Amino acid sequence: MKKFIPFISRKIEDFRIYTTLIIFSIFVAVTGVLSYVEIKGEISKLGSQFRYSMSKEITFSTNEWIKTRMEKIYSFASIVSHTDFIYDEAKMFAYLRQINHNKLFFDHYQILFINAKLAFDGKEIPISKKEFDEIKIRKWYKDTIDKNTTTITVFERHELLKTEVINVCTPIYQEDEITAVFCGIIKKDKFFDKIRPQIHAFVDNAYIFDENGDVIASIKALKSQKEIKKAFLQAKKLGFSQDGFLYNSNFIGITKLQSQNWYIGVSVNEAAITSSTLQILLKNGVMLFALFICLILFSNFIHTFIRNKILKKQKEYEVILSHELKMSETGELISAISHQLKQPLNSSMLLLSNTLALKNDGEISDEELLENLELCIKSNKIMNETIENFRNFYKFNDDIKEFDLQECIKNLLGILHVQFSRYNIAIKVESFDIKIKSNESFLQQILLVLLQNSKDALSEKNSDKLISIDAKVNDEMVEIYLSDNGAGLSKAKAKTIFNKYKSSSKTNGSGIGLYLSKIIAQNKLGGDLSLYSYKLPTTFKLIIKKYMEK
Structure with a gap:
């Protein structure tokens, strides 16, 4: 082995080695490219079309889902506003228990009155003035009151549920005055399940991002939101010029929601799509695989050797330049x-x-x-x-x-x-x-x-x-x-x-x-x-x- 390495080192400088490598690479490349281009084109075409259609489909479903929930919470609040429920706690709590019975639209309901009373799922929850003052400055409450409209907000932690939630809230009126805020509550970890109970097997993952790149919901749990947020914000800064961004070697297609300043992201499981084109691969599979492995091993050896040689020469060259510069100033x-x-x-x-x-x-x-x-x-x-x-x-x-x-x-x-x-x-x-x-x-x-x-x-x-x-x-x-x-x-x-x-x-x-x-x-x-x-x-x-x- 000790004699073999110097022998290769000497021979690598010979032009015949490079000629052999080039001819061998061209032969394998031509053989592989014919099959690879056909497969790659099919996968790319199917993947792009499927990703685009799924993005549009999920975006449409999400828009409709949000629209329905906002209309529904507004409808619930209107019933309260136009009845005597606001003055009769027993009727109010009975109404909340009734609409929350099958949890068809929301996981929970709550009404926060401006006189510091809280009704949650048909029960009165006592809150202190200090707690009420803290609630009043939170985004979901403040936006609903200030904008005087139905809002949807991601809330980091609900005090009663001890988990992240999404609030769909609307004001309740009595004699043209806001007297309370009516909210439908959805647990954040179940958000996507409610929008899309079933997702196509080709979908690797789907995400809902807010405008700051935070993941509101996803089909599969993320190990780190920091990395995907960084990739999202970089692509957003460029205006999503490629209609998405690359994350962990997967391309995530992006579509903006109409009803909210949110974005739908979809990544496709290209491995599953690839299985539909395996028949093309089998035609030249055995020969291509063997030649490809040989090319990889041989090219890797040559590449590593040449790279180390170049790095060594480069370092020697820089040392020579350094001393040349030093000597040029010595006089x-x-x-x-x-x-x-x-x-x-x-x-x-x-x-x-x-x-x-x-x-x-x-x-x-x-x-x-x-x-x-x-x-x-x-x-x-x-x-x-x-x-x-x-x-x-x-x-x-x-x-x-x-x-x-x-x-x-x-x-x-x-x-x-x-x-x-x-x-x-x-x-x-x-x-x-x-x-x-x-x-x-x-x-x-x-x-x-x-x-x-x-x-x-x-x-x-x-x-x-x-x-x-x-x-x-x-x-x-x-x-x-x-x-x-x-x-x-x-x-x-x-x-x-x-x-x-x-x-x-x-x-x-x-x-x-x-x-x-x-x-x-x-x-x-x-x-x-x-x-x-x-x-x-x-x-x-x-x-x-x-x-x-x-």
């Missing part, structure tokens, strides 16, 4: 370091030479000698700090640590100070106190590319050359803005500035700076790099995670 950094070390080095040499001459002539005291030596030590510390900053920048490792963002930027600017001073470029860093946990080396590399680009943009300007750096925290991300007041970019160039092989403005530029910086920001720092403004000023926006995990 300028070394030049900056050289200029920055000259002053303290020359000062130390001059001071040591003078001290040595004075010592030989015996014209320097011990105190002056110590003072000169301390000055030399201080100068050496400055040089050591500069070299350490350069060394830390050039490590280019994957270490994630906590550091101060402003200090990180200042360390980088300390390396570039002399270089930018030669071009009379001022760099303004706004004051911010941001601690982050990230990769400082990668962050400084991106900032270096942006600073060098700004320097190139400002090199053609005669005066008032300014680079501004600011940062702020936005939730779990840190946004860094780097701007310059150069000439800016054209719209055409702004669109292609992050292309993989976009040419650099520098004569000897590698052309990968911004492209690779974007890759590093996305893959290494958990963020992104974008062009925030292409002129007046030109601003780049770098987003990174505030706290990264190791």
Whole structure:
């Protein structure tokens, strides 16, 4: 086996392997497509037609059911309004028991009087003023009173029934004044059973959604309403452009109810429909199945191998690009370091030479000698700090640590100070106190590319050359803005500035700076790099995670 894998690895690069794979794939594909297209077309046609017809049928049934219940509750309330039932509790309760006897239209009935009395299924239920005040602000009661019409409302939990219910309510009048609210109550879990006691076997599930995507009722219980609600709202946002949406690999056709701001959803059991076309499959079944399995196994092996190979090459390529970018900036950094070390080095040499001459002539005291030596030590510390900053920048490792963002930027600017001073470029860093946990080396590399680009943009300007750096925290991300007041970019160039092989403005530029910086920001720092403004000023926006995990 150990010899077999390297052998395949070597052979996979051979053109003959690819040729064999292509010929084999075409042969199996042509054989399978002839049967698959015929079956797929039949299933798709039957499924779509059936789903559409069932959606219309269930929608019609639901509309009629709701209309009938709303008319019926209005009829019941009218009888109460035009009789003396409202004044005679015995007659009222007897009437409620009579209409609730066979539960033909509703599971329960209740009348809530505006004087804080509640009649439920022919019995008086005592309620406190506090309970009545709470009921008055509930949607089913408030909408019925305020709109002065029959309403239908989903109620999360009925206090007496201890379950979710649907209330169909209408006002009761006495002398043109609302004196009570009459409600027919349906248990939510039985809602669909009352509308459609029997559903075709091809229907996988049917749903009633409200305008917010919540499932009011369904034939089969849902494990999670959160996922289907999310899929519904996304499709609704697009205006149900495909007349439905995809949920758990099943397409749910959507139709809006006319009487309510509700939606009917129907998903079809395509497996059941498929059984009607099995005769077509049997014609070429055995040969197609065997060839298909072989194709799957072989293609899966080849695909996995090639994919791993490509991923490995891609990672190697990105590492090479990273180092190429690093090396492309090294020359300028070394030049900056050289200029920055000259002053303290020359000062130390001059001071040591003078001290040595004075010592030989015996014209320097011990105190002056110590003072000169301390000055030399201080100068050496400055040089050591500069070299350490350069060394830390050039490590280019994957270490994630906590550091101060402003200090990180200042360390980088300390390396570039002399270089930018030669071009009379001022760099303004706004004051911010941001601690982050990230990769400082990668962050400084991106900032270096942006600073060098700004320097190139400002090199053609005669005066008032300014680079501004600011940062702020936005939730779990840190946004860094780097701007310059150069000439800016054209719209055409702004669109292609992050292309993989976009040419650099520098004569000897590698052309990968911004492209690779974007890759590093996305893959290494958990963020992104974008062009925030292409002129007046030109601003780049770098987003990174505030706290990264190791």
